[in-house]
Amino acid sequence: MPRSVWKGPFVDGYLLKKAEAARASTRNEVIRIWTRRSTVLPQFVGLTFGVYNGKKFLPVQVTENMVGHKFGEFSPTRTFGGHSADKKAKRG
Amino acid sequence: MGELGRAHGVRGLLRLKAHCEAPIDSYNPLRDERGRVFVLHPRGADLVAIEGVADRNAAEALTGTKLYVERDRLPEPDPDEFYLTDLVGLAAFTAEGKALGQVRAVEDYGAGPFLTLSGPPERLVPFTMAAVPVVDIQGGRITVEPPAEIEVKPPEGEAEE
Numbered sequence: 614m615p616r617s618v619w620k621g622p623f624v625d626g627y628l629l630k631k632a633e634a635a636r637a638s639t640r641n642e643v644i645r646i647w648t649r650r651s652t653v654l655p656q657f658v659g660l661t662f663g664v665y666n667g668k669k670f671l672p673v674q675v676t677e678n679m680v681g682h683k684f685g686e687f688s689p690t691r692t693f694g695g696h697s698a699d700k701k702a703k704r705g
Numbered sequence: 706m707g708e709l710g711r712a713h714g715v716r717g718l719l720r721l722k723a724h725c726e727a728p729i730d731s732y733n734p735l736r737d738e739r740g741r742v743f744v745l746h747p748r749g750a751d752l753v754a755i756e757g758v759a760d761r762n763a764a765e766a767l768t769g770t771k772l773y774v775e776r777d778r779l780p781e782p783d784p785d786e787f788y789l790t791d792l793v794g795l796a797a798f799t800a801e802g803k804a805l806g807q808v809r810a811v812e813d814y815g816a817g818p819f820l821t822l823s824g825p826p827e828r829l830v831p832f833t834m835a836a837v838p839v840v841d842i843q844g845g846r847i848t849v850e851p852p853a854e855i856e857v858k859p860p861e862g863e864a865e866e
Binding site for chain 2: 625641669671
């Protein structure tokens with residue numbers, strides 16, 4: 614069995630505890646985290662995190678297809694605003 | 706919608722830096738800042754031919770031209786979908802009427818769109834029904850219910866390296 618499989622996904626323990634508490638409440642809330650290295654787990658689906666990018670906490674709404682990725686992947690540290698043109702945003 | 710780049714070849718083709726999601730020729734005719742009209746025909750990945758531009762000299766004169774389309778020619782978006790150009794600039798208020806500034810940007814890095822409100826203080830608000838229940842484009846305002854923020858700091862001695 615490869616080492617990465619038997620070790621399992623990495624998540625900071627304190628985040629896991631806090632996310633489980635947040636799941637119990639149904640409030641509109643953002644959980645601010647610094648742990649960009651933690652893996653997105655299935656129990657985080659539906660929660661919104663504010664992931665620090667060195668300057669701001671960017672809102673990350675966790676969906677099923679993000680499971681297995683790291684939080685840092687959704688909070689870029691170098692950004693370019695781009696052009697709006699005909700781009701659209703869908704309200705979740 | 707896009708910007709014309711450098712000339713390509715001797716038959717009046719130009720490079721195009723398109724900013725739109727739909728093919729740019731679906732918005733024909735386009736206009737520039739001076740009101741000149743352009744009809745574009747794509748030629749490959751990032752090249753366009755422009756009606757009335759047949760040689761390199763004419764094409765070089767157009768380098769750097771920015772192309773626009775009137776807002777009312779954009780197709781109607783789906784329900785609960787909004788053009789970024791409509792959202793940017795809207796005034797943000799809480800349900801109690803407290804001003805939160807204007808929408809300065811709408812960004813999406815793969816984890817759902819969020820609004821940047823100018824404040825002060827600047828706020829990043831997820832673009833969800835819970836956080837932004839009312840979007841009134843005609844009225845030029847949105848109603849925001851700023852989400853509660855919980856900080857989850859690493860315990861002492863467990864700081865990330």
